[in-house]
Amino acid sequence: MSNIGSYDNRLHDFSWKIAEQELGYRPGDTINIGWYCSDRICQLGKADKIALIWEGHDENSTRTYSFNDIRILSNTIGAFLRNLGIHDGDRVCLFMDKIPELYIGLLGILKIGAVVQPLFSAFGDESLFIRLENAGTKAILTTRQHAPKIQKILATLPDLQYIILVDDDGTKALKAKEIAFSLDRALPVEHLDVFPTKAESPSLLHYTSGTTGQPKGVKHVHYSLISQYLTAKWALDLQEDDLYWCTADPGWVTGTSYGIIGPWSLGITQCVKDSGFSAETWYRFIEKHKISMWYSAPTAIRSLMKAGDNLVKRFDLSSLRHLASVGEPLNAEAVVWSEKVIGKPFHDTYWQTETGSIMISNFPGMKIKPGSMGKVFPGLTAALLDPDTFEIITEVNKPGLIAFQFDWPARLRTYWKNEETFQKKFRNGWYLTGDRSTIDQDGYFWFIGRDDDVINTVGHLVSPFEVESALLEHKAVAESAVVAKPDEVNMEVVKAFITLKPGFVASDELELEIMNFIRKKLSPLAMPQEIEYVDTLPKTRSGKIMRRLLHAKEWGEDTGDLSTLEND
Amino acid sequence: MPDSNEMKKTILQYVIDEYAEEDSGLTYDTPLISGGLVDSFSMVSLKRFLELKYKISIPDERATPEAFDNVTKIANLVLEFL
Numbered sequence: 001m002s003n004i005g006s007y008d009n010r011l012h013d014f015s016w017k018i019a020e021q022e023l024g025y026r027p028g029d030t031i032n033i034g035w036y037c038s039d040r041i042c043q044l045g046k047a048d049k050i051a052l053i054w055e056g057h058d059e060n061s062t063r064t065y066s067f068n069d070i071r072i073l074s075n076t077i078g079a080f081l082r083n084l085g086i087h088d089g090d091r092v093c094l095f096m097d098k099i100p101e102l103y104i105g106l107l108g109i110l111k112i113g114a115v116v117q118p119l120f121s122a123f124g125d126e127s128l129f130i131r132l133e134n135a136g137t138k139a140i141l142t143t144r145q146h147a148p149k150i151q152k153i154l155a156t157l158p159d160l161q162y163i164i165l166v167d168d169d170g171t172k173a174l175k176a177k178e179i180a181f182s183l184d185r186a187l188p189v190e191h192l193d194v195f196p197t198k199a200e201s202p203s204l205l206h207y208t209s210g211t212t213g214q215p216k217g218v219k220h221v222h223y224s225l226i227s228q229y230l231t232a233k234w235a236l237d238l239q240e241d242d243l244y245w246c247t248a249d250p251g252w253v254t255g256t257s258y259g260i261i262g263p264w265s266l267g268i269t270q271c272v273k274d275s276g277f278s279a280e281t282w283y284r285f286i287e288k289h290k291i292s293m294w295y296s297a298p299t300a301i302r303s304l305m306k307a308g309d310n311l312v313k314r315f316d317l318s319s320l321r322h323l324a325s326v327g328e329p330l331n332a333e334a335v336v337w338s339e340k341v342i343g344k345p346f347h348d349t350y351w352q353t354e355t356g357s358i359m360i361s362n363f364p365g366m367k368i369k370p371g372s373m374g375k376v377f378p379g380l381t382a383a384l385l386d387p388d389t390f391e392i393i394t395e396v397n398k399p400g401l402i403a404f405q406f407d408w409p410a411r412l413r414t415y416w417k418n419e420e421t422f423q424k425k426f427r428n429g430w431y432l433t434g435d436r437s438t439i440d441q442d443g444y445f446w447f448i449g450r451d452d453d454v455i456n457t458v459g460h461l462v463s464p465f466e467v468e469s470a471l472l473e474h475k476a477v478a479e480s481a482v483v484a485k486p487d488e489v490n491m492e493v494v495k496a497f498i499t500l501k502p503g504f505v506a507s508d509e510l511e512l513e514i515m516n517f518i519r520k521k522l523s524p525l526a527m528p529q530e531i532e533y534v535d536t537l538p539k540t541r542s543g544k545i546m547r548r549l550l551h552a553k554e555w556g557e558d559t560g561d562l563s564t565l566e567n568d
Numbered sequence: 569m570p571d572s573n574e575m576k577k578t579i580l581q582y583v584i585d586e587y588a589e590e591d592s593g594l595t596y597d598t599p600l601i602s603g604g605l606v607d608s609f610s611m612v613s614l615k616r617f618l619e620l621k622y623k624i625s626i627p628d629e630r631a632t633p634e635a636f637d638n639v640t641k642i643a644n645l646v647l648e649f650l
Binding site for chain 1: 613
């Protein structure tokens with residue numbers, strides 16, 4: 001029996017109070033996610049239950065942590081930060097691979113009322129600088145491997161006071177602002193006064209990209225727990241005896257909402273594999289740890305499909321009870337494949353960094369329509385709006401902008417230091433997601449695409465503006481335009497069109513040099529997988545680059561109205 | 569045809585220069601992809617480097633995470649296409 005039971009019944013008697021009551025929260029109470037995910041679970045009698053089974057690249061490196069371990073170790077990190085002078089509201093960045101300190105550190109930071117700023121460890125120095133500078137980050141927890149990127153930009157970050165190395169072994173001298181900290185060697189802190197955060201106290205700051213401007217810091221609050229708890233329970237169907245594996249990196253929102261907060265607030269055991277992707281490694285991990293609930297991403301699923309059906313047969317995956325997916329639209333073939341080869345279909349879920357929790361989903365027990373995003377989570381009011389008038393579309397199967405009434409607990413509260421952009425997300429009282437879809441006669445949503453130029457690659461949004469700006473910093477690049485290029489596995493990848501400065505000659509070597517330049521400056525995700533040299537870029541008469549023409553060319557679409565094209 | 573050891577040395581140096589944050593004691597057998605040092609996106613630039621350096625073309629279906637998982641395996645792959 002699934003947790004949600006009858007989806008239709010839930011629609012009729014829904015209230016967020018269900019989650020509030022189950023969590024023992026009353027409006028006006030203190031609510032601290034760090035406490036709810038550790039201390040409360042211990043108080044419920046699950047102190048000895050395993051909270052985390054962690055495995056590094058080496059399969060013999062497994063480490064396990066009980067909920068009591070998580071409680072004490074997050075206290076220890078919280079106390080350490082508090083002793084450094086970190087206070088409620090201060091931004092503390094987590095910048096490391098998927099090691100235990102990342103998961104436990106997040107709770108420790110929240111417990112002292114500070115705001116967690118998770119950043120993907122593959123970010124290059126420029127991506128890092130933009131986000132740390134915008135947040136005014138006071139401390140950053142990282143590892144020796146990633147610290148050099150911070151040292152490179154340290155002089156330009158006056159607010160950053162501490163670089164805390166969580167894996168320092170004392171063999172190398174510490175550099176400017178670096179402090180060594182080891183969870184293994186620190187004195188365990190049994191009791192910590194958890195900061196009495198309230199519903200609207202800030203909790204996390206996740207950065208996301210838009211079409212224009214720099215990345216935006218999405219501000220979430222501790223009350224988001226209410227949505228994350230209930231969606232993890234109903235949409236992901238996490239159950240008491242589950243061994244849960246969320247493959248997302250906590251540098252992105254899935255990795256925090258459903259890689260930490262959702263499962264741990266429910267007292268669920270989760271498994272983490274800190275290694276790169278390999279189909280064989282993943283299947284072996286499921287088999288070894290008897291994973292029962294698996295939350296992954298379409299790109300990974302398509303890569304598994306590519307690895308072949310015979311590989312699956314070498315492993316015992318019978319422990320799997322429920323599968324779900326997020327990040328990009330899950331193509332119908334992937335759903336059909338998993339049902340045929342693994343024996344269970346992947347359930348697509350839809351949400352965004354801004355929404356903080358699952359909004360649309362193929363719920364357990366509900367009929368899956370392969371290729372569909374599913375139906376709206378109970379309690380949410382969704383609609384498709386006409387892109388010109390922003391009026392509600394009532395016609396079945398007619399494309400429109402996905403919009404929600406802005407009233408669920410995990411919604412973003414604003415963009416950090418960017419209220420103006422936040423306000424632009426609303427039309428006629430609706431919150432606009434920036435995505436387009438249709439709704440069929442049964443109420444299922446079918447994804448069409450973005451309503452802007454943002455590139456969705458491996459489920460992460462890449463801003464064309466950010467890549468174009470970085471390209472212009474390369475000595476050979478005169479002009480640049482960046483668009484999405486279709487990709488069989490990653491859905492979309494970055495493609496750049498560039499014109500060269502006088503004195504530079506187009507060559508394959510230069511293309512590789514520019515690719516690596518962007519990879520190191522921004523991130524591997526933002527690196528153009530292809531660069532096309534052009535003599536001129538299409539522009540409007542006012543000089544604006546017409547990305548849509550280049551996009552249409554890549555996707556084999558109609559170029560549309562060309563009346564504003566510059567006439568050379 | 570380039571000497572296999574020389575090739576491994578060249579590839580290892582490129583990986584250190586381009587993908588490692590600092591001297592991390594990489595060897596010919598250090599897992600690059602499964603070890604998380606080189607992700608699938610960065611693999612594209614590594615493949616491009618090999619193709620340019622050794623004037624070969626590696627078919628996409630052969631450029632798998634397994635085939636790129638360490639310098640020894642990469643060198644063996646390159647040798648196949650020389």
